[in-house]
Amino acid sequence: MSQDIPVLDLGPFLAGDPDALEATAAQLRRTNETVGFLYIANHGVPQELIDRTFAAAAAFHAQPIETKMELKVDAAMQGYLPMRGSTTRSSTINANNKPNENEAFFLKREDQTGVANRWPTVPGFREAATAYYDALEGLAQRILPLYARALELPADYFDEKCSRPFSSLRLSHYPPVQEYDENQFGIAPHTDSTFITLLAQNKVPGLQIRRADGVWIDAPVLEGTFIVNTGDILNRWTNGRFLSTPHRAFNISDQPRYAIPYFFHPNSETVIECLPTCRAAGEEAKFPTQTVGEYMAWFRGRNYDHIRKAAAEAEAAKAAQAAAAE
Structure with missing residues (x-):
């Protein structure tokens, strides 16, 4: 068991124990104010479904690059992101990062993006990914009362704000890299954009988190648990009270x-502004008021190369039109 990352047992709460909401929320509060990462046990997601989703990810990434590129990621961040297709620029933890040594397939809620997911022809992929997405969305919504009570808010405070989550599932592949160059990572040091992130345990370790004292520590593999971390949206909502902890990943195995990972966000139109329980009288809010959609547009524009390129091309076209009109 990790000595740095606490384990939160969700069993009593999910079983409806009348005393479990407040007791579990108190543990969650302490962890999010001091660590920002935790393991959750007895979460109710079947291990068979988790295993099937890992197998689907492996089967997708085993395809030829030409086949995967037929589903290349779009402006809505749905589809295949090629190897080194992202560069972490949104965090100041590590400067001059090289492109990330991973590839990924993204899927999202179509009613939030307005764009249909595009599916590979890998047998069983769509069924596994869809079932897993639905299971993780359901779990995230079931534990919202814990976060509300951890912040001294009514238990249903976040329910309506997260009723149509602007979330995503990322099926990532990190190839073996025996020795990384300077400023090169499987994924560079960063904080997530999310309300929370749910990460199933991987048989191949590689995740590291940065403690408050600046020391990087390995996140041990605890079978049967998820790793859960606070993201930037909840950090901003709480005026920095709940930590969004930097983390990174390598794959130095053979x-x-x-x-x-499942990235859980509130509805795209939900406004993120300092919660009433997270600011003392006279204290200024540390972050600007934004909708989830506005924040995510900024985050994607910083980190994903195809979105940066499209924005740069649009700016160039706009400037050319202005010049021609003079």
Whole structure:
């Protein structure tokens, strides 16, 4: 068991124990104010479904690059992101990062993006990924009362704000890299954009988190748990009270590493502004008021090369039109 990352047992709360909401929320509060990462046990997601989703990710990434590129990621961040297709620029933890040594397939809620997911022809892929997405969305919504009570808010405070989550599932592949160059990572030091992130345990370790004292520590593999971390949206909502902890990933093993993180966000139109329980009288809000959609547009524009390129091309075209009109 990790001495730095606490384990939160969700069993009593999810079983409806009348005393578990407040007791579990108190543990969650302490962890999010001091660590920002935790393991959750007895979460209710079947291990068979988790295993099937890992297998689907491996099967997708085993395809030829030409086949995967037929589903190349679009402006809505749905589809295949090629190897080194992202560069972490949104965090100041590590400067001059090289492109990330991973590839990924993204899927999202179509009613939030307005764009249909495009599916590979890998047998069983769509069924596994869809079932896993639905299971993780359901779990995230079931534990919202814990976060509300951890912040001294009514238990249903976040329910309506997260009723149509602007979330995504990322099926990632980290190839073995025996020795990384300077400023090169499987994924560079960063904080997530999310309300929370749910990460299933991987048989191949590689995740590291940065403690408050600046020391990087390995996140041990605890079978049967998820790793959960606070993201930037909840950090901003709480005026920095709940930590969005930097983390990074490597794969220095001799085998491929797969990761299937689910990134849980509130509805795209939900406004993120300092919560009433997270600012003392007279204290200024530390972050600007934004909708989830506005924040995510900024985040994607910083980190994903195809979106940066499209924005630069649009700016160039706009400037050319202005020059021609003079």
